[in-house]
Amino acid sequence: GSISEKGGVRIRFVVSDGVHIDTLDLSRSIRRLNSDKVTVPSMRWTPLWSTAELDSNGAAQVLDELSQEEPWIYDNTAFRLFRFVDHDDNIDHPSGKDWLEYSPDNDDYFRFVPGRVFWLKARSVSSTLIGLGAGKSFSYRKSAEFRLPSHEWAHIALPWSNYSVCIGDILDATPNHDLLEFYVWRPVQSGDEEYYLTELIYSSTVEDPGVQNKAYALTSKVRTAYSVFNNNDQKDLTISIPPTPSTMSHHATGLARKSSRAADGWSYKVVAETEDYRLSPIYCGYRKGDKDATMLPSSPSFAPVTAGIYDRKRGNVFGHIVTHSMENGGFSFKLSFANSSQSKQRLRFSLKDNAEIPEGIQAQVLQPGSHKWEVPDEGWISVDLDPGSLQQRTVAIGNESYLSLLQDELLSARVALLGCYPNPSHRIVNLRFRIPLNAQVGTVRFFLYNMQGQVLWQKALSSGLAHGVNNIAWDGRSSSGKVISPGAYILRMNVYGINGDHLGEFKRSIVRVR
Numbered sequence: 079g080s081i082s083e084k085g086g087v088r089i090r091f092v093v094s095d096g097v098h099i100d101t102l103d104l105s106r107s108i109r110r111l112n113s114d115k116v117t118v119p120s121m122r123w124t125p126l127w128s129t130a131e132l133d134s135n136g137a138a139q140v141l142d143e144l145s146q147e148e149p150w151i152y153d154n155t156a157f158r159l160f161r162f163v164d165h166d167d168n169i170d171h172p173s174g175k176d177w178l179e180y181s182p183d184n185d186d187y188f189r190f191v192p193g194r195v196f197w198l199k200a201r202s203v204s205s206t207l208i209g210l211g212a213g214k215s216f217s218y219r220k221s222a223e224f225r226l227p228s229h230e231w232a233h234i235a236l237p238w239s240n241y242s243v244c245i246g247d248i249l250d251a252t253p254n255h256d257l258l259e260f261y262v263w264r265p266v267q268s269g270d271e272e273y274y275l276t277e278l279i280y281s282s283t284v285e286d287p288g289v290q291n292k293a294y295a296l297t298s299k300v301r302t303a304y305s306v307f308n309n310n311d312q313k314d315l316t317i318s319i320p321p322t323p324s325t326m327s328h329h330a331t332g333l334a335r336k337s338s339r340a341a342d343g344w345s346y347k348v349v350a351e352t353e354d355y356r357l358s359p360i361y362c363g364y365r366k367g368d369k370d371a372t373m374l375p376s377s378p379s380f381a382p383v384t385a386g387i388y389d390r391k392r393g394n395v396f397g398h399i400v401t402h403s404m405e406n407g408g409f410s411f412k413l414s415f416a417n418s419s420q421s422k423q424r425l426r427f428s429l430k431d432n433a434e435i436p437e438g439i440q441a442q443v444l445q446p447g448s449h450k451w452e453v454p455d456e457g458w459i460s461v462d463l464d465p466g467s468l469q470q471r472t473v474a475i476g477n478e479s480y481l482s483l484l485q486d487e488l489l490s491a492r493v494a495l496l497g498c499y500p501n502p503s504h505r506i507v508n509l510r511f512r513i514p515l516n517a518q519v520g521t522v523r524f525f526l527y528n529m530q531g532q533v534l535w536q537k538a539l540s541s542g543l544a545h546g547v548n549n550i551a552w553d554g555r556s557s558s559g560k561v562i563s564p565g566a567y568i569l570r571m572n573v574y575g576i577n578g579d580h581l582g583e584f585k586r587s588i589v590r591v592r
Contacts, residue, residue: 085129085239088218088321105218105321112209114239116300118144118200122272123380125263125303126198127235128190130213137180137188143208144200152180157200162233162305162378163187176231177378192216192237193224193319195303215239221251222319226308231378232317233305236298243319245280246292246329251318256282257309258317260294261377265301268354276305276358276377283309283372283400284361285343286432295324305378342366344434345400346441346475348413350385350427357385357425360398362411362475367402371409374398382419383463385427388412388470390513393541408439408476410484410545415470417463426458429473442481444472444488446518451485468576470518493517495571495584496547502589504564507552511571511584513545520576526552526588527568534562554590564590 089104113130132140137159138150144157152159159180180188188196190210200206216222216237226232236243249255260280265272281289296304296319308315324330345363350356358377365372376386376397386395390412401409417423429441442451443459451474452459461469474484496510513519522543526535534556555561567588573581 085241086215086218088323103219107215107217109212109214111212113211113213113215115207115209118198118202118206118208119272120200120202120204120206123197123199123274125235125274125301126196126210127194127237127303128192128210128213129237129239129298130210130215131192132190132211132213134211135190135213136185137190138185140190140210141198141208142211144206152182154179155201157198157202159188160197161187161195162197162231164227164230193222193235195233195235218321221321224306224317224319225314226306226317227314228308228310228312229375231305231307233303233378234317234319235303236296236319238321239298242295242297242324243322244292244324244327244329245294245296247322247327248296248317248319249292251320252315254310254313254315258282258315259307259309259374260296261305261307262296263303263305266356268356271354273355274380275356276379278359278361278377278398281361281374281398283365283374284345284398285363285365285400285434286345286347286361287434288347288432289361293324293327293329295330307375307377309372309374343400344432344436344439346429346431346435348385348427348429350415350425352383352423352425354423355381355383357381357383358397360385360387360413362387362399362429362473363401364404364409365400365402367400369402371399371401371403374400382417383423383425384416384418385425386414386416388414390543390545391541393543404476406476406483407480408474408484410472410474410476413443413471413473414468415461415463416468417465420465422465423463425461425463427461428458438477439475440481441473441475444474446471451481470576488514493519493573493582495569495586498569498586498588501586502591503554504591505554507554507588509550509552509569509571510547511549512547513543517581518576519543519573519581520578521574522548523572523574524550524552525570525572526562527570529566529568533557534567562590564592566590 086108087106091102091104093100110130114128118124142150160177163178164176222237224232224234261276262279263274263276266275278289279294343365345361348360373396387399388395395414399411415425474481494512498507498509521540524537525533569586569588571584575581
């Protein structure tokens with residue numbers, strides 16, 4: 079048992095006659111006059127949550143000490159309150175995620191229920207001490223539950239004060255937990271500034287000892303919050319956090335059953351930083367499976383400089399990649415770096431391997447322009463990012479044969495319009511074009527002209543583009559849907575980079591017949 083002036087009394091009374099065991103839970107909650115007192119620094123984001131069932135849990139009642147107005151009003155010139163949740167009113171944010179700012183119209187999204195995390199920034203001259211109000215401490219007799227839809231995030235914290243719970247116990251209490259990913263928000267000091275960084279702490283997909291420890295304990299330490307992602311394609315889940323302290327967990331004591339999952343995978347970790355920011359690590363590796371690859375999302379972030387893995391087919395940036403096929407001896411992908419700040423940033427990155435990388439497997443990075451491979455384990459690779467810009471680097475991981483063949487392909491391939499077939503044609507025409515792996519292509523635009531120079535049809539592609547040969551079909555109609563008459567026409571393909579720069583123009587003639 080344990081007694082806490084903040085959390086109450088936790089008592090488990092175990093009775094045994096040597097054969098049978100029975101447990102009585104005698105835990106009790108306590109009343110608090112002002113729960114969860116916390117110091118809110120000036121001009122710094124602070125995670126905020128309650129460890130009590132508050133008498134009044136609305137934002138106006140909980141944060142009444144931050145407003146000087148009567149009645150209470152939300153003044154975003156004095157402080158700002160956000161929650162990460164799917165909602166129609168989400169603001170644009172560097173992370174591209176679902177940050178929702180408080181307003182009286184969405185007050186129901188900002189109820190301070192135990193363990194639900196919000197983010198607060200106060201614009202006061204000095205730090206401010208606040209409490210969340212009167213309430214009853216969250217009971218040690220029940221689990222905390224959080225709904226987590228498919229492919230969504232939940233931002234959580236432990237609902238008990240001075241407490242810790244092992245990830246393994248959360249997984250044991252959560253049905254269908256096989257595809258959950260856990261992240262921790264860590265405060266990082268950079269000179270006089272402080273920002274929050276997310277790091278992967280447990281994954282059911284990534285093969286790395288550093289993120290497979292079920293004994294990892296979530297704590298209720300002030301300013302330490304967590305995010306959980308449900309990577310299940312179809313199932314909505316309810317995460318259950320049991321009141322099992324880590325000191326009593328069989329996961330922490332080493333008595334937990336060992337995972338039956340074979341050690342049939344490995345990973346590299348991409349670490350990146352600027353002069354001002356350390357970026358969230360990225361995992362890229364292999365795990366035996368029955369599909370091409372698993373892409374895990376980029377974790378939420380406050381940093382204006384971000385890194386991820388660009389998937390051209392989906393037209394999106396992800397946080398991690400796990401390939402499930404090494405038939406050709408390796409795999410390759412694009413590292414993408416974005417700078418949404420107003421100043422130029424110099425970033426450097428490296429790939430760190432773990433002890434389980436198979437012999438003969440290595441990682442290399444292709445430098446643009448020179449088309450030379452660099453081995454990042456031997457040092458850092460620099461990338462210059464102008465304000466509002468993107469940069470990409472091709473990474474290849476594999477054996478010597480795969481890397482050699484890939485290099486030959488990259489050096490020989492160029493962006494090209496390969497052809498139009500059938501040509502002449504009276505129906506559909508297939509347009510074939512090539513995008514080599516080392517090309518930083520953002521958009522491909524097609525235009526069809528008549529001999530008078532008028533544009534009859536046009537098409538822009540920015541997502542769904544794959545490295546290698548691509549194909550789109552033109553149905554013989556104009557952009558307005560009218561069937562184009564027989565005759566000779568000119569097809570033009572313009573290619574633009576990820577920052578909008580023009581990379582090339584290609585032309586072909588197309589003949590339409592009856």
